[in-house]
Amino acid sequence: MTVTLADVAARARVSPATVSRVLNGNYPVAESTRERVLRAVDELDYVLNGPASSLAAATSDLVGVLVNDIADPFFGIMASAAQSAIGEGASGRGGGEKLAVVCNTGGSPARELTYLTLLQRQRAAAVILMGGSLEAPEHLAATTAKLAKLAEAGTRVVLCGRPPVTGDANAAALVFDNRTGARRLTEHLLGLGHRRIGYAAGPGDRTTTRHRLEGHRDALAAAGVPEGPTVHGAYDRRAGYEATAELLARDPELTAVVAANDTVALGVCAALRERGLDIPGDVSVAGFDDLPFSVDAVPSLTTVHLPLHEAGVRAGRLAMGTEEPLAGGLEQVSAELVVRGSTGRPRTRG
């Protein structure tokens, strides 16, 4: 049968309470008994029963990290950084490690709520929500309510890359400056002389999509340049690929395309190449995110760099309570313009 704490206690000739104290290390225990207990643990190959422990302590070692798309390195990088930060702080019950687990919502509000319920059920120590969220009012309300309940039950809530929900004061929030980043991206293209710029946007109902699009439009408006065509689609390659056909159909004279993120940008590039158009000769492509692979993939790409790793680490620390959130609970992560290769000035096409 499985070894229990009582077995360890018997073997170490102490009470269960003492074993528990040794394991949790939050209590004074004589060094000699401590050693005896630890030896017994080793000899019996004892593993703490998590559920029992969590039940008694009314909290668990679980930290949930919700991401929109685990196959997208954008989230992978942040999640990885958060997990490292969470793994660092070893001081909890039963050995101290927190179990940082990432849950893939696939961008679906329903699955997001399901995961939140599951984590609530597990009495998770903390929950990190990564990436933009849907803006549908009913979903927002449901999420807000759920998060409030989690916070109320003692679960730390951290938002990373998504705007804080109204009235949700007890969640720390790290927001990306999507507007400014997007504005810079477009300003850069305008500075090169581009006047006919298409936009391959993300899904219409997401915060990131809206904010990036707003920044793009701000830049155009400020320069007095008329807005070019915009096409919405998923945050993936195929969407970029398909959007390109549509954009060129709407304006065959485009000299530049801004993509909602790097993955979309790659799809745009693929479509352009297929049509025999040079990048950035015939058409310049700019993207958001600056995923590590795009550096090598498309050397001529202009991107906006989000410090994903740093944001992830910070989110992890906030979740651990290792670091306190700023007063007001909101901090802005700035995007930085990165130009990889050729300048890509516009030229007329035949």
Add this chain to the structure above:
Amino acid sequence: MTVTLADVAARARVSPATVSRVLNGNYPVAESTRERVLRAVDELDYVLNGPASSLAAATSDLVGVLVNDIADPFFGIMASAAQSAIGEGASGRGGGEKLAVVCNTGGSPARELTYLTLLQRQRAAAVILMGGSLEAPEHLAATTAKLAKLAEAGTRVVLCGRPPVTGDANAAALVFDNRTGARRLTEHLLGLGHRRIGYAAGPGDRTTTRHRLEGHRDALAAAGVPEGPTVHGAYDRRAGYEATAELLARDPELTAVVAANDTVALGVCAALRERGLDIPGDVSVAGFDDLPFSVDAVPSLTTVHLPLHEAGVRAGRLAMGTEEPLAGGLEQVSAELVVRGSTGRPRTRG
């Protein structure tokens, strides 16, 4: 205070046992009572206590998915597929959903063991280990022992992309045919006329590294072509970038480079471009994995395609017990050669 099952029972005027039965749905309950209970659950906004449930039932809804690098889409794609497959089978306790969580080991054996212990502690329903493993005997032994203990405690163990450990009969294993895939990749280059082929390999002590390298050498041996330089490094871009300098230093006349995976291949490409070498004119690059982005990124790349999505789904189903493992517990996932763009025949360089 938090609502308990007893509260629901009181409100529905039934016994706690009945509420439990309704919630788990594995027991006959009169439709009328059932509705009454469900209504009470709703009205009280009751959420099952996971730890208590797991303690009593001696198992949990948790399914752990261990990956070597969550920032690598190779794992992201598999993990995503596995999570979908796991989410599908809704029939467990308390609503039925399983909580599929991915844990990032970062390729570290220590973290791998830590996570396994954590999952063991949580009485996880299943554990999926994705990706190649370290071949150090002591780590292998430790892992084997841990997996045996998990299996013994009723946790389903699935290996995906890693060879089964000796004597570990109770783990279902999905192995990638890395050898054949790598052989095909090199055969393709040989078929194009390449005779001086460098190899940018992964870390020396990993199964995937060894198998792919073996396939590469098999192809060379069969063709009677002498082996070119090989450089080991991590499975990341930088490693590919750095390996390229070393490979070219060892043989400046290389006409082709095989990379241990696509990410490495991108690093190789970056290094080649930086040296003013055309791809695939001066040097052809071939990579393993076929990540979705490489298609657009380097259209001239030759890759070996692993059906990551399908493998992930299968792994998920095995973890759920929805599908039975093949007799012997071992199934092979074949790699398929994919030629993206130019043929890349060798040409002499000045």
Add this chain to the structure above:
DNA sequence: TTGAAAGCGTTACCAA
């Protein structure tokens, strides 16, 4: 510094 014992909230067995 240590021990005794009362929960923690479910599940599942045994009756009814």
Add this chain to the structure above:
DNA sequence: TTGGTAACGCTTTCAA
């Protein structure tokens, strides 16, 4: 079909 009630394995006062 339902109820009563021991577990389940740990944490945590309260005493000693």
